[in-house]
Amino acid sequence: VTRGPFWKRLALAVAMVSTAGCQGGALRNESKAEATSVRGSVVRIGFVAPLSGPFASAGEDMRRGFHLYLDRHEGRLGGRQVNVIEVDEGAGPETGVPAIRRLLSRDRVVAAAGIVNSAVALGAHQSFIDARVPLIIATAGANALTGPKGSEFIWRTSFSNADFNLAFGRWLARQPPVRGGVFLLAPEYVAGHEQLEGFKAAFTAGGGKIAGEQYSPFGTTQDFQPYLTQVRASGAGAVYAFYGGQDAIGFVRQYKEFGLTGRIPLYGPGFLTEGPTLIAQGAAGDGIMTAHNYSPDLDTPVNRDFVEAYEAVYKAPPTGFAVQAYDAGAVLDAALDRIDGAVSGSGLAAALPKIGEIDSPRGTWRFTGRRNPDQHVYLRQVRREGDGYINAVLDDLGPVEREATP
Amino acid sequence: MIGWLSDNLVSILNGVALGCLLFALAVGLSLVFGILDVLNLAHGSLFVAGAYAAWRLADDGTIGGFLLAVVVAAGIGGAGGLALTVATRPLAGRGHLDQALLTLGIALVVTELVQTWFGRDPHGVLPPLSGSLDIGGGYPIYRLALIGIGVAVAFAVDCTVERTKVGALVRATVCDPDMVAALGVNTRLVRTGAFTIGGALAAVAGVLGAPLLGANPHLDTQVLLLALVVVVIGGLGSVRGALLGALLIGQVQSLGIALAPRQAPFLLFGVMALVLVVRPAGLLGSRAVAA
Numbered sequence: 001v002t003r004g005p006f007w008k009r010l011a012l013a014v015a016m017v018s019t020a021g022c023q024g025g026a027l028r029n030e031s032k033a034e035a036t037s038v039r040g041s042v043v044r045i046g047f048v049a050p051l052s053g054p055f056a057s058a059g060e061d062m063r064r065g066f067h068l069y070l071d072r073h074e075g076r077l078g079g080r081q082v083n084v085i086e087v088d089e090g091a092g093p094e095t096g097v098p099a100i101r102r103l104l105s106r107d108r109v110v111a112a113a114g115i116v117n118s119a120v121a122l123g124a125h126q127s128f129i130d131a132r133v134p135l136i137i138a139t140a141g142a143n144a145l146t147g148p149k150g151s152e153f154i155w156r157t158s159f160s161n162a163d164f165n166l167a168f169g170r171w172l173a174r175q176p177p178v179r180g181g182v183f184l185l186a187p188e189y190v191a192g193h194e195q196l197e198g199f200k201a202a203f204t205a206g207g208g209k210i211a212g213e214q215y216s217p218f219g220t221t222q223d224f225q226p227y228l229t230q231v232r233a234s235g236a237g238a239v240y241a242f243y244g245g246q247d248a249i250g251f252v253r254q255y256k257e258f259g260l261t262g263r264i265p266l267y268g269p270g271f272l273t274e275g276p277t278l279i280a281q282g283a284a285g286d287g288i289m290t291a292h293n294y295s296p297d298l299d300t301p302v303n304r305d306f307v308e309a310y311e312a313v314y315k316a317p318p319t320g321f322a323v324q325a326y327d328a329g330a331v332l333d334a335a336l337d338r339i340d341g342a343v344s345g346s347g348l349a350a351a352l353p354k355i356g357e358i359d360s361p362r363g364t365w366r367f368t369g370r371r372n373p374d375q376h377v378y379l380r381q382v383r384r385e386g387d388g389y390i391n392a393v394l395d396d397l398g399p400v401e402r403e404a405t406p
Numbered sequence: 407m408i409g410w411l412s413d414n415l416v417s418i419l420n421g422v423a424l425g426c427l428l429f430a431l432a433v434g435l436s437l438v439f440g441i442l443d444v445l446n447l448a449h450g451s452l453f454v455a456g457a458y459a460a461w462r463l464a465d466d467g468t469i470g471g472f473l474l475a476v477v478v479a480a481g482i483g484g485a486g487g488l489a490l491t492v493a494t495r496p497l498a499g500r501g502h503l504d505q506a507l508l509t510l511g512i513a514l515v516v517t518e519l520v521q522t523w524f525g526r527d528p529h530g531v532l533p534p535l536s537g538s539l540d541i542g543g544g545y546p547i548y549r550l551a552l553i554g555i556g557v558a559v560a561f562a563v564d565c566t567v568e569r570t571k572v573g574a575l576v577r578a579t580v581c582d583p584d585m586v587a588a589l590g591v592n593t594r595l596v597r598t599g600a601f602t603i604g605g606a607l608a609a610v611a612g613v614l615g616a617p618l619l620g621a622n623p624h625l626d627t628q629v630l631l632l633a634l635v636v637v638v639i640g641g642l643g644s645v646r647g648a649l650l651g652a653l654l655i656g657q658v659q660s661l662g663i664a665l666a667p668r669q670a671p672f673l674l675f676g677v678m679a680l681v682l683v684v685r686p687a688g689l690l691g692s693r694a695v696a697a
Contacts, residue, residue: 051521051526052517052518052521052623052624053624054624056521056526056623056624057526057527057528059526060525060526060527188670188671214667216663216670217670217671219628220628220631220671220674221670222618222619222628223420223424223618223659223660225416225417225420225660225664226417226420226659226660226661226662226663226664226667226670227663227667229416229417229542229664230664230667232542232543233413245528245622246528246620246622246625249528249529249530249620250530250618250619250620253530254618257533257538257544257546257548257549258538258543258544258545258546259538259543259544260544275527276527276528276529277528280527280528280529280530280620281530282530282532
């Protein structure tokens, strides 16, 4: 390979990227003149979810949930016709953040919902604040997004990373002591640490003992043998693991293959046994106990109705991801309903604190002062039912006292 | 020493099993690079094709289904290799950057097609041999079988390349294609054959790896990364180098993580950097990485 053309091409690429950067800046200034929409006219709502990358499966469920809400309400939110503009979040901030900037500057939406990856949400949240457009996060769990420094434009229908783990840790600490302590496992990235910190804080505060803690490289770990061998060597009496998607399938199957299933109980936040993951784990998942904000097994009229409608369209049971996006639709519906006349981002932000309770398939919930859901966390266990496995609801662990979490 | 060995027996054994899988994955990439001088970034897509064949045909956990998946995957992989030969031929002599762009583009298209046909959900595949042996508290039988299969594949490929007439032609084409052509050998046939077999091996590796790695649309980038590391460490175009590199990376990913879990994210590339500093052409390679 001769060097000349390559360096020339590289220089050209650098030039193109820097020009694109300038352009972005110009568009962002422009968007400070707020986008508005009059009643009777069409409201433009953005929806951000990954179509590709490791979180594509969660993104698919979120799209399904959001669209199901719209379809069940004649495509209208707060009495207004809605034009949903969907963008691909991609695998991370390098694709997600530019897509969101386009949504704000070119498509001029009055509100947006979605986002799986916390890094995308953290990278884009200032753009929403600058553009005065409310963002309803439907998955991304980074604690800081609804922390003490939150903004009136950033809301969340899903969870803070610590939430489910606090509930599980508190519950486990009240059970007979785990002989040998609990071994903690998660992928090495921000969410992995925040999830385990939640469990650790509540479990040790209740007198529980931690046997060990390991973080596996994120996105490149397919073989969990080294970690499972360490669990065995530590003499731990239980394992608490935060894994999702393909990681959760590999982890749970290998947990059985290496002979830990049946000897060392496996616990974790609900992502460990959620949706397609549960189906792919098959018999290896049997008995795993998790804490989550939803299970299709919840026996309430609202949920039975929701599950029936969801399965009729998508031929698969709904997941927490789907419900969180469904509720983002409900939140926007309630907020738009409180606005007379033209809809603006700041008008919506002013209406959001007043919407009160959301009657969701996961049970009723409302926003806390920090704009995170004040919701119930359920204790679930994987059980065989018919041909497959379900997350049977064992107990209601009650609401998480949100403001106490970091 | 004995105590240390028995403590880490499972990790060492598992490293060998992973190494055997990595060899089946990487040897095709290495051969194609050595013989055709094509940097095939769509190699991972062929692996993914094998993984999905395993999911569709072998998830009942029977040996019959698994063998069927191997045969189907070999066919798909071979056809894929053939198609890639045709696609990359016009780029001959235009350098690795153009080849990398083309094959990366093909890989992206394949990922999108897989998502369209099979959906975005990840899937698991049951191993054809279930159960585990009582080594260090339990070791899956299928992983032991992988060691046997890996050794057999390595032996077959090595014998073919080193001891048969076809192998001699292949080696000669690697060294000096113009001279081989001048001797009246159809080098185009040699190249096409190498790409076809390399593709078939990658897809079969996808079936073999499915009980460990499952099937999802984004598996291609994960395994391509590992295959590139193995090939670079072993030396481009060398079969024995690929075997050595695969076994080394297998141990790094298993014993290495067990001994130094906190350094796990850096181990893989740390070892690669170390090998490249000491031997820039890879462990058994004869030429430096040029790109």
